[in-house]
Amino acid sequence: MTILKYAAAAGCGFAFALALTQSDLWAAAVAPRFPKGIPNLTENNTGAPGGNWLAGAKDDAERIRRLQIYAGGTDQQMWQVGYRYEQTFHAITDGNWDFALYQWGKLRDVMNVAFMKRPNRTPNGEAFFLDSVWGQVEGVLKSKDPQAARAAFNQVARQACQGCHEAEAMPWLNTQDVFKRTASFPN
Numbered sequence: 323m324t325i326l327k328y329a330a331a332a333g334c335g336f337a338f339a340l341a342l343t344q345s346d347l348w349a350a351a352v353a354p355r356f357p358k359g360i361p362n363l364t365e366n367n368t369g370a371p372g373g374n375w376l377a378g379a380k381d382d383a384e385r386i387r388r389l390q391i392y393a394g395g396t397d398q399q400m401w402q403v404g405y406r407y408e409q410t411f412h413a414i415t416d417g418n419w420d421f422a423l424y425q426w427g428k429l430r431d432v433m434n435v436a437f438m439k440r441p442n443r444t445p446n447g448e449a450f451f452l453d454s455v456w457g458q459v460e461g462v463l464k465s466k467d468p469q470a471a472r473a474a475f476n477q478v479a480r481q482a483c484q485g486c487h488e489a490e491a492m493p494w495l496n497t498q499d500v501f502k503r504t505a506s507f508p509n
């Protein structure tokens with residue numbers, strides 16, 4: 323394309339965009355609207371869709387429905403569990419026992435939230451992790467013994483996390499990065 327042709331094409335594009343911005347077509351294209359992927363949002367709103375996605379809901383039942391959708395499922399908490407698990411690993415590596423216990427406590431709390439939201443996961447979650455493994459590892463962290471903490475993390479906690487993922491028929495969770503990064507402690 324010569325420079326002149328390029329300039330002409332660009333000019334046409336600009337004129338077209340200008341015409342579009344002044345048309346109803348454009349106004350409709352950019353007007354706020356609820357996504358197609360979540361049903362019945364428009365019907366259950368008091369006004370036009372806007373930033374008030376909760377306040378604008380037609381009643382509390384709809385507000386609660388929206389909050390439940392927003393809160394998501396197990397994955398939202400497991401995402402955080404993965405983070406806190408890795409932070410615990412680093413804290414053990416550093417011998418920062420207060421931080422390790424802090425992370426380990428938050429990890430338990432957030433896992434309970436996951437099972438409040440998805441109680442079908444509670445039986446495996448408690449059997450594999452919460453009922454005994456969590457407390458066992460907490461006790462070892464409190465002892466501030468680096469070797470015992472490393473062993474508990476690798477051989478007790480890791481097995482419990484991964485055992486539950488297998489029991490929940492998602493064994494492929496166990497080859498994700500967080501388990502690779504925490505597979506062994508540096509010397």
Ligand code: HEC
Binds near residue numbers: 397400443451482
């Ligand atoms: C119920 C038993 C159970 C236990 C115990 C458990 N998980 Fe999970 N985990 C799950 C399930 C189920 C999912 C998939 C969630 C979904 O499909 O919404 C998951 C997903 C994950 C994910 C992926 C999250 C994402 O969406 O990116 C991570 C990371 C994770 N778990 C880490 C851990 C770690 C670390 C532990 C141990 C401290 C652990 N899990 C213990 C059941 C468990």
